[in-house]
Amino acid sequence: MSDYIVRATAANNQIRAFAVTSKETVEKARQAHNTSPVATAALGRLLTAGSMMGIMMKGEKDILTLQIKAGGPLGGVTVTADSKGNVKGYVKNPEVLIPANEKGKLDVATAVGVGFLNVIKDMGLKEPYIGQTVLQTSEIAEDLTYYFATSEQVPSSVGLGVLMEHNNTVRQAGGFIIQLMPFAEEEVIQKLENSLSKITSVTQMLDEGLTPEMILERILGDFSDIQIMETTKTQFYCNCSKERVSKAIISIGKKDIKEMIQDGEDIEVNCHFCNTQYNFNVEELKDIYNKAVR
Template sequence: MKDYIARGIAANNQIRAFAATNKHMVEEARLNHQTSPLVSAALGRLMVAASMMGSMLKNDKDLLTLQIRGDGPIGGLVVTSDSKANVKGYPFTPDVDLPLKTNGKLDVSAGLGNGILNIIRDTGLKKPYVGQTHLVSGEIAEDLTYYYATSEQVPSAVALGVLVDKDYHIKQSGGFIIQLLPDADEAIIKQLEDKITALPPITTLLDEGKTPEEILELLLGDMGLQIMDTIPTQFYCNCTEDRVEKALISIGKKDIEEMIDEGKTIELNCHFCNKKYPFTVEELETLVRNI
């Protein structure tokens, strides 16, 4: 199954819904950063969320950034998405391993620890919108649910899951975001709560072959679900040698001259995709002459 997002409405426009399958995107991130299963799960959950939240952006040039900083051994995660659900991300520490929880699940909460979740929307205004909340569980889905309720006053149900295979590859990855629009009927809210409570884990559904549309049908099929559209989502990094060169220039002439004096080729890495960009002494000298 390709990576994509299904978007729909239900209950006479009282509910909007998003569901995604993203295992190829999360697998590419795993390969780029050589993440442990625990970090794959943490980073993957945040990337799944960013893909759906990015698809909510209104304009082509809008950008969404999700940042988690915690006192756990992972340290933090950074993920960005554009309005076309092109997603990239990286962990602060990629190789963290911790004991499994008593239920046999990866302990993402312990990996992240106590910390802060930042949601940054850059819509081209002078200052981007920045929302912030404390991590209430470190499981990411619960943290985003809490963020929507407290910072945006949008009651939401968020489910995110990453299933890591025994060989560390990503077997399944996906999630859903269900949001109640203003003045939703109490009966609709109760019906939705019951449906979510009875639903199996998102990775179980994906492993059974359920599509995003079918997952939304399980939740909202008897509430007049209408699938509005589907959009592809993917891991995409827009780094280029030209962008990296501009970043290198920005550190200043003096620092570049010190690199030249060392007489060695330097190598810069993109945080998001881990691609390496080497610069020889001769290339550095050319940069200095053009500053």
Template sequence: MTDYIIRANAAQSQILAFAATTRELVEHARHIHGTSPVATAALGRLLTAGLMMGNMMKGEKDLVTLQIKGSGPIGGLTVTADSKGTVKGYAHHPEIIIPANDKGKLDVGGAIGAGVLTVIKDLGLREPYTGQTHLVSGEIAEDLTYYFVTSEQVPSSVALGVLMNKDNTVRRAGGFIIQLMPFASEEVIDHLEKKIGEIDSITKLLDKEMTPEMILEYILGELGLEITGKFPASFECNCSKKRVEKAIISIGQKDIQEMIDDNETIEVNCHFCSKHYNFTVEELKDILSKAARS
């Protein structure tokens, strides 16, 4: 199944909903970053959330960045998504391995620990919007639910899941975000809370091969679900040697000169996609001259 996101509303637009299937892009992230199972689960959840939150934005150049910094061994996670269904991200320590939690499942909360969730929205304005909340569990879905209520004042239900195969490849990945509009009636709120309370776990729904449409139909079908859009989703990084060159220019002439004095080719790695870019001494000299003119 190719990854995609759907948007929908229900109860005569009293509810706004998003759902996504993301197995392929999470598996791609696992492959390029060499993530352990628990790091794959953590990063996969945040990639899925980032995709849906990116789809909430309207501008073609709008970007949303989700950053988690925690006291646990994974250190942190960073994900950036746009409004067109592309996402990229990485874990600070992708190799970490920790014991399963008391339910016998991958301990994402233990890997992340106590910390902070930061959401940065670049909407093309002079300053990006930044919201920040403390992590309530480190399990990511609960943390985003708390973020939406406290920072954006939008009551939301967030569910994110990544299920692994025994060979540590990704079996299923996906999730949903369901939001109540300010004018939602008590009857609609009660119905939604009851239905969501019946869901044991998102991974069980995903492992039944339920599509995003089927998941939202299961939750919102009785409230007049209307699918309003379907969008492809993929892991894509827009890094290039030219962009990396600009980053080197930004570090300053003194540091560039020190690289030249070492008289060795340097290698720069992209955090998001793990691509390697090499710059020879001659290229560094050219970059230095550009830095001097800028």
């Protein structure tokens, strides 16, 4: 298993924790969208978070969507994930290039800009759950930490990182989410806060060769009862297909489909999430029109 998520508990179930290595997931997204380094970092962080938050959901068909709507040059980032570890996403402007920040690192905060984080959970109910928070730093990890505290009332610490090679491929990617349960004792809280204060960065730990299990061991090492509860494979996966796209074309209405047919030319439809192009010739459009008429 290459990219995977571990779910664990500690401190007599007062802490629940997730950690993931997501290098191949982020690299596949980079290849699909031909993202610039800073766009890869932003999208990679949100994909990494989405993979962990997705498996927090219980239902087979539950879908999580994370949307960053902000005014920076990236133009926004969207990620969706399911409860099985599948995740996909895109940035609106994937080719953005901006100078490094004062620390010489990719300036994700400036690329994202000021705006909002939307968390949408479609769990098969009449209406999806929608939580929205103002971006605090636009670095994504801190913004999700704030979201958990304010929208879900779950004290959390989120760490996310993407490290690039000089040839702009992904060298490391991963993250963690540590959460305190409502019944957590003060001593546990203090011990966890002290441990988290010593953590430098996710990418440094990954570059040292730490696995997700080792990352949780480093963070939660002061607790003697860490238990790995589950290991889940995660991957960049898009469930689009020509059939699904044809159904989307039906939804635009008979009038527009008829105009396409009258133009007499093939059309190309692009999937936002994986950048796959689907070609439909006039005969296929006529077939879609006939289905729309029924």
